[in-house]
Amino acid sequence: MVVAATAATAVSPAAAPAPVTPAAASTLAANSAANLVAGKPAFLHAGSEDKFVQRSVISSAGLQFVPYERTYRDLRVLGGDFVIVTNSSGQVTATSSAQEQTIEGLSTSPKLTxxxxxxxxxxxxxxxxxxxxxxxxxxxxxxxxxxxxxxxxxxxxxxxxxxxxxxxxxxxxxxxxxxxxxMEGTGTGWINGSVTISTTLSGSTYSMTDPGMTTLKCQDAANNTTFSGSDDVWGNGTGTNKETGCVDALYVAQQEKAMLSNWLGRNGFNGSGGAWPIRVGLNDQNAYYDGTQVQIGKNTAGQWISSADVVGHELGHGIDDTTPGGISNGNTQEFVADVFGAATEAYANNPNDPRDYQVGEEINLVGSGPIRYMYNPSLAGDDNCYSSSIPGEEVHAAAGPGNHWFYLLAEGTNPTNGQPTSTTCNGSSGLVGVGIQTATKIMYNAMLMKTSTSSYLKYRTWTLTAAKALDATCGLFNKTKAAWDAVSVPAQSGDPTCTGGSPSPTPTATGGSPSPTPTSGTCSGQKLGNPGFETGSASPWTATSGVVDSSASEAAHSGSWKAWLDGYGTTHTDTLQQAVTIPAGCHATLTYWLHIDTSETTTTVQYDKLTVTVNGASVATYSNLNKASGYTLRTIDISAYAGGTATLKFTGTEDASLQTSFVIDDTAITLS
Known part of the structure; x- marks a missing residue:
């Protein structure tokens, strides 16, 4: 395995302009929350000797989340935390509180030393x-x-x-x-092939340290030393080699870092631009996060298990740990981490480890295949459906209902993008997913309301509140509710309701109110103009000269015309783009037929690349390593861009020698 280290910057999807600056919105939220707390509303169960400590405001999707901790006679109260949610104008839209009774008259004199x-x-x-x-x-x-x-x-x-x-x-x-x-998990490693990672050069020495986040680094677990060298080439492709394990681990971590920024607007893993060291070399068949580090172990063949669903999962525990309320309780923590593993795998979109909603699928870790299946947890012996016994089960087994809910929310019961079908616990059918990016955003915003008494029942309420705030048309709310109903998590008295429109927000104990108001429309049909380029011109696409082509040198998938990017054998960049409107609440699927041929002979180095972006965020990448004799159908869920304009762009970049041709035909963005 040969890895060239380069830095890349991804651009977040376009958002509607906020009425105030982010800094002003945070200040308004902090002041509004402080005023509300000063009045000691009933949901606080405030006592005469309580004090409240406001923590940093967290911004996400147009909302502001203001976490608080509580003290009693200056002692920290475990279970006294709460969160106040405001819109960008500082108006309170929801609250979430862990404590259920007032503390009065409790002695603070211990009998034990x-x-x-x-x-x-x-x-x-x-x-x-x-x-x-x-x-x-x-x-x-x-x-x-x-x-x-x-x-x-x-x-x-x-x-x-x-x-x-x-x-x-x-x-x-x-x-x-x-x-x-x-927090333990497990899965595959050494599978990502030739990838690009960002490293740090100090003097004449390179190190496996992220240049923009120096707390993110990959180390040898034997001595906690960061891998370094005189060149910027890492690993040898052998799964038992620790440096190779670190190539996979750092690649995945940097993909997750980009996902957090581009999908969720989160600043690093801990929310303030930081992370934890990843250490490869644990002499055990597992991996874990403990609040200070991520340790990566091996499979029974001695190969380091640094895959997207493992590293993404373990760093997901860290994200959970550093959002309000800390590590999720009520046996929800493993499903929460599985969400981040799945999201990281989907964002990376690595052809060597495609999105599949399985955990540990690439290696036979202990002789029984994947350790969890999100679309059908029962395949690994876990429960598909929630029951009162789930909070008392082994924590990994208890992830079943949550993983099943997330899959149904993201993909539905009968996905059309190649993902497997999924049954429900209540006999419902025809559930249509919102896409993994939107599902992850709903989950993350729910986590920003999390308290120390989190549970499956409370996550139902929090995700419904988040979905309602993200989509005033109630489309996301209804799909989130249907997915919880489908895994038998019962309705709660604090669940918000949603009837559409843009009502004025009303503070409630667990409810919410929409902030953004996306455009609605019909969820059917194909949106791209001139999808097969058969008009003989680019319009309504925008393309560099010569991209839309009918020559016999590269055959079209159908008809006579196609889009041919690169193929010059010299340093060159071609682009092809078109903007469409995707109504709010719609499921949107991008498809295109792609043929790649190349004169490059390497089997390890990506010299020439094709990047597919929507609103500047990468949704797929290919290179000369993906060459094939014919066309391959590519399918990508872009439902996350519903509610606005989605600009689809293909960018082909070619280096100074040996051509690679990226040929695209029969494109579509189909709504359902």
């Missing part, structure tokens, strides 16, 4: 390598509030490496709750 509490905490692990911290807190996560000590202990459990947070009753010594910080 700190050392006694730490002894209890250490006893929860098989071996202990150290105690990171122990603090006196108020435990209000369930039942009556209690005084407690919270410790975080490192060591090993019966399952392996552990970083465990333990809450111990400060009066009785009883263990109130444990939370494992090591």
């Amino acid at each position: 700190k050392a006694q509490a730490e002894k209890v905490a250490k006893g929860q692990l098989k071996t202990v390598s150290g105690v990171e911290s122990t603090d006196l807190v108020v435990y209000a996560l369930d039942g009556a509030p209690r005084l407690a000590y919270e410790s975080t202990v490192r060591g090993t459990s019966a399952e392996g490496v552990s970083r465990l947070t333990i809450d111990v009753d400060a009066l009785t010594g009883a263990v109130l709750k444990t939370r494992e910080r090591v």
Whole structure:
């Protein structure tokens, strides 16, 4: 495997202009939230000795999310957190609160000493390598509030490496709750082929450090040393080689970083431009995130498992950890991370690891194929449907209903883009997906309302609130609701309702109100003009000279005309683009037939490339390595661009020698 390191910048899809600047919107939100909290509304269950600490405002999709933490007599309250949501004008549209009762008269004098509490905490692990911290807190996560000590202990459990947070009753010594910080997952690695990664040059030494995010780096787990060298060529294509494992890992992480920015508007993995080191070399058949790092292990053949669905999943735990409320509770954390793994795999769109909504599909990790199937969890022995037993199941098995919901939301029951069909738990059929980008955006905005008491039931409410805010026509809301109904997650009293239009927002405990108002229209038909280029001219496409062509040197897929990009054998760039309107709430599928031939002989280096973008964001990339003897049908879900103008653009770039021809024909953007 040979990898050239170059930096690339992706452009976010176009959005409707905001009425105020982002900085002003954040300030308005912070002030509005502070004024609301000062009045101690009923949903806060505020006591006379409570204080409220406002955290940084998070902006997403035209909304502002203002997280708060709570103290009681200056002690941190576990389960006292809440989030206030405003529009860009500072008007409160929704709230979400973890605490359900007022704390009054609770003594803050413990009977146990700190050392006694730490002894209890250490006893929860098989071996202990150290105690990171122990603090006196108020435990209000369930039942009556209690005084407690919270410790975080490192060591090993019966399952392996552990970083465990333990809450111990400060009066009785009883263990109130444990939370494992090591979030485990598993899958494939060494599969991405020849890829481009961004590295850092210092003096004459290159290192596997992201130049724009220096906390994102790939290291040897044996000594936590970042891989470095005198040239910018990495890995050897062998799955058992750690540097090769790091090529895959850093490539995936940088793809996820771009996805977070372009799809979700998030600044890095932790929301403030940062990440965690990725370390390849764990001597175990798994991978994990623990709040400080991502560790990548191996399969039974000793190959490092740095695939999109593994690295994306583990970094997804970090995203979950650094959104309001921390790591999701109620046995939802693994499905949340699977969403980010699937989204990263889809965004990367690597032909060696195509989008498939499976986890660990590229290798036979322990002799049983993929470890999870989002479209049919029962294939791996997990539940397709939610029941009251899910919160008590093994955490990975409990991901089944959430993964099934996400698949139905993104793809529906009968996708037309090559993805598998999916059944429902309530007998419903004909569910039409919103596309993985929009589904991920709904999930992410729901996470920005997350509190420490998250659960499947609350995620239903939060995603409905997010969907309603993203689409005032109620199209996304109805599809989100149908998907939850289809996996048997029951309706909740706090669920918002949606009847269309643009009503004035009304603050509620868990409801929401739309901010943007997308255009609506008919969800049927093909939108591209001159899709097969048979008019003999580019119009209504815009193309560089000579792209629309009828010569016999490259055959059309059908008819006589096609679009032929590059093929000159010299440094050259060709473009082809057209803008269409996609009504809000529509499912939009981009299809085109693509033929690639080349005089390049390499099997490892991408010298010439074709990039497909929508509103500047990459949705597909190809190169001389994808050459084939005939045309191949390519299908891409672009439903995320519903509600506005989508500019489709093909860009072919060719280097100084040896031609590569990218030939496109019979294009379509079809609505349903």
